[in-house]
Amino acid sequence: MYIEAKEKYAKLGVDTDAAIAKLKTVPVALHCWQGDDVRGFDTDPSKPLTGGIQTTGNYPGRARTPEELMADLDMVLKLCPGTKKMNLHASYAIFEDGEWADRDALEPKHFKKWVDFCKERGLGCDFNPTFFSHPKANGLTLSSPDPEIRRFWINHGKACIRISQYLAEELGQECVMNIWTGDGFKDVPSDRMGPRVRYKESIDAILSEPFDFAKVKPCVESKVFGIGVEAYTVGSAEFCLSYAAMNKERCIPLMDNGHYHPTEVVSDKIPALLAFFPEIALHVTRGVRWDSDHVVLFDDETKEMAKEIVRCGGLNGGVKLALDYFDASINRIAAWTMGLRNFQKALLFALLCPNEELKKVQDEGDFTSLLVLQEEQKTLPFGEVWDEYCRSCGVPCDGQWLEMVKKYECDVLVKRV
Ligand code: RNT
Numbered sequence: 492m493y494i495e496a497k498e499k500y501a502k503l504g505v506d507t508d509a510a511i512a513k514l515k516t517v518p519v520a521l522h523c524w525q526g527d528d529v530r531g532f533d534t535d536p537s538k539p540l541t542g543g544i545q546t547t548g549n550y551p552g553r554a555r556t557p558e559e560l561m562a563d564l565d566m567v568l569k570l571c572p573g574t575k576k577m578n579l580h581a582s583y584a585i586f587e588d589g590e591w592a593d594r595d596a597l598e599p600k601h602f603k604k605w606v607d608f609c610k611e612r613g614l615g616c617d618f619n620p621t622f623f624s625h626p627k628a629n630g631l632t633l634s635s636p637d638p639e640i641r642r643f644w645i646n647h648g649k650a651c652i653r654i655s656q657y658l659a660e661e662l663g664q665e666c667v668m669n670i671w672t673g674d675g676f677k678d679v680p681s682d683r684m685g686p687r688v689r690y691k692e693s694i695d696a697i698l699s700e701p702f703d704f705a706k707v708k709p710c711v712e713s714k715v716f717g718i719g720v721e722a723y724t725v726g727s728a729e730f731c732l733s734y735a736a737m738n739k740e741r742c743i744p745l746m747d748n749g750h751y752h753p754t755e756v757v758s759d760k761i762p763a764l765l766a767f768f769p770e771i772a773l774h775v776t777r778g779v780r781w782d783s784d785h786v787v788l789f790d791d792e793t794k795e796m797a798k799e800i801v802r803c804g805g806l807n808g809g810v811k812l813a814l815d816y817f818d819a820s821i822n823r824i825a826a827w828t829m830g831l832r833n834f835q836k837a838l839l840f841a842l843l844c845p846n847e848e849l850k851k852v853q854d855e856g857d858f859t860s861l862l863v864l865q866e867e868q869k870t871l872p873f874g875e876v877w878d879e880y881c882r883s884c885g886v887p888c889d890g891q892w893l894e895m896v897k898k899y900e901c902d903v904l905v906k907r908v
């Protein structure tokens with residue numbers, strides 16, 4: 492069936508083997524935080540999350556320790572095709588022998604176990620300072636009017652730069668370090684500029700920590716609004732984009748596709764940014780009505796983003812790919828797996844588009860052919876190529892992996908009480 496599919500695509504000038512081979516080279520960062528509802532290991536797990544981030548649902552089996560999280564990650568890695576890298580938050584520091592360090596005092600050694608985990612599996616690792624779920628994150632962080640609070644979080648950011656440099660050096664792959672805060676106000680502020688000026692200065696201070704921009708890629712992630720900060724977000728789209736544009740030698744913009752007004756699409760923003768930035772970063776997620784973080788589906792916008800990444804040449808390192816969703820209402824390993832597989836599907840689908848031909852008819856002004864060709868693409872035997880990709884990566888095809896997750900749930904997850 493694959494051979495037949497391959498022939499059908501070949502008639503359109505698309506080489507399915509080449510698409511599969513290309514996709515295998517593209518790293519996608521797997522976020523550690525789907526496995527434990529963004530809890531991390533450095534704060535009391537009985538306390539609620541704070542700082543503009545929330546999970547809903549209480550499906551059994553949340554990972555409670557580094558060992559459990561790593562075991563669950565291994566399951567996901569086994570079930571997903573393609574090249575993966577890890578994506579850690581600072582709150583996932585692993586302390587040993589009763590030791591503990593606050594966020595401003597984190598050191599590379601607190602991530603040594605993650606380095607070992609990545610090395611054993613040949614993975615790179617991205618990183619994120621954690622500006623939420625902490626007693627000092629009960630309001631503004633990097634934009635706080637309180638110099639002590641600001642100093643604490645700047646020192647956290649600097650510590651994270653050092654840890655990112657360590658991860659990049661140990662693992663021999665670049666480390667994308669993303670700065671996101673939930674700083675903002677629930678209701679109408681009177682000073683909208685003050686927090687933004689302080690935010691800018693704080694990011695400047697963090698990025699004054701020495702690092703090698705070839706290895707560490709600091710990003711700024713914007714957001715339209717968040718839980719509890721409905722009226723005003725300090726790190727808005729204009730703020731973050733301007734920051735990155737003015738600091739191109741040390742910072743890149745990160746777009747999370749759940750962080751815009753519902754009719755805005757990141758697929759269209761990708762080529763707009765790439766016209767100015769050689770490198771951009773993405774959080775691939777699914778917004779529903781008013782927030783991000785639902786499990787990624789093989790839906791139209793995910794496909795459209797993947798097409799833009801492919802068409803703009805973003806698979807050669809220009810677009811840093813990371814996932815960002817967390818659902819605590821369904822089996823977390825299934826959620827993780829589904830999202831990663833769906834994003835891989837979208838990338839494969841995009842690689843199988845006759846992009847050269849489509850561009851040609853567009854440039855010739857033949858918009859009739861353009862629309863017809865794009866529509867016909869939708870019913871080509873994509874599933875056969877996807878199955879072949881999964882087989883060639885040694886992972887289960889669709890229809891084969893859910894059973895394995897259910898078995899793991901019975902054998903391992905339900906026992907976590
Ligand atoms: C939150 C942002 C942010 C977080 C992670 C955990 O709205 O998208 O990226 O999801 O840092």
Ligand code: ZN
Pocket residue numbers: 712747774815
């Ligand atoms: Zn995000």
